[in-house]
Amino acid sequence: MRNFVIVGHKATTEPNFSLEDIPGTSGRLDILCRSVTAAFVISHGIRKDVCVYLVLLGGDVTKTIRLQGETLRHLNPDERTTAALLKKALAVPATLEWAMSTSGIFVRTGGLAQVLDDLKAARLIYLREDGADIRELxxxxxxxxxxxxxxxxxxxxxxxxxxxxxxxxxVVSLGPTSLHADHCIVVMNWFLDIHA
Ligand SMILES: C[S@@+](CC[C@H](N)C(=O)[O-])C[C@H]1O[C@@H](n2cnc3c(N)ncnc32)[C@H](O)[C@@H]1O
Incomplete structure (x- = not known):
């Protein structure tokens, strides 16, 4: 399983943002939407072996949304559709337990610490510009x-x-140039694909 964890420091935990102005009204949820697209969407399909955790820190109560490729439905390549799916997930009453919103999309309260605990059996790789060269992995x-x-x-x-x-x-680097998070995910998927 490929897991991607993206931390949105300003990303809203409320569903009341506008789909007409996602960057301006959602605390940059657009960055997370593009990351979701980069993680899952391939030509004519969705990667089934991917799971994405979006940690949303821009509200009174921290929330995490999990998207699971195996059962994920209704995801299209455009940002607006993804934002609409996240909006639905944020409207679900969140507790400490995962609650399903739409197929393959779950929400709960809690943030990075809980996600790291969920993933403690996985090999954890923190992508950062000054890390060890990815080619050395x-x-x-x-x-x-x-x-x-x-x-x-x-x-x-x-x-x-x-x-x-x-x-x-x-701590692993994709090179000295600072890239957008979604572009890093595309590069990581490519790297994993060619070494599969
Ligand atoms: C837009 S960058 C953040 C830019 C910058 N680090 C900052 O503090 O504003 C978003 C994320 O992509 C990842 N990233 C960007 N460029 C990278 C690179 N060359 N190698 C590894 N990870 C990278 C890091 O996880 C980074 O936090």
Whole structure:
């Protein structure tokens, strides 16, 4: 399973944002929508072996949305459709337990610490510009359950950095150029595909 975890520091936890102005009204949920597209959408289909965790920190109560490729339905390549699916998930009353919104989309309260705990059996890889060169990773070792952790336009806070390193994540770089999170996911999917 390929897991991608993206932390949205300003991303809203409420469904009352406008689909007409996603970046301006949702705390940059558009970044997370593009990350979802990059993780799942291939030509004429959806990757089944992918799971995405969106950590939403832009509300009174932190929420996480999980999208599971095996059962994911209604995902189209456009940002607006993805945002509409996330809007529905945010309208579901969230508790500490996962609650299903639409097929393959779940929501709960809690943030990065809980996600890292969920993924403790996976190989954790924190993608950061100054990490170890991705080409030095033994490709075969990536065939196992792996989780790739990414920041949004603001990167990660020092507290999150500590949490991630405390969870045992390796810090890995896709090169010195700072890329958008969704572009990093495309590159990671490509890397995993060619070494599968
Ligand atoms: C737009 S970048 C964040 C930019 C910058 N780090 C900052 O603090 O504003 C979003 C995320 O993509 C990932 N990322 C971007 N470029 C990368 C690279 N060259 N190698 C590995 N990860 C990268 C990191 O996880 C980063 O937090």
């Amino acid at each position: 033994v490709p075969g070792a990536l065939a196992e359950d792996a989780a790739f952790i990414l920041g949004d336009h603001t990167g990660m806070t020092p507290e999150e950095e500590t949490m991630i390193s405390g969870a045992g994540a390796e």
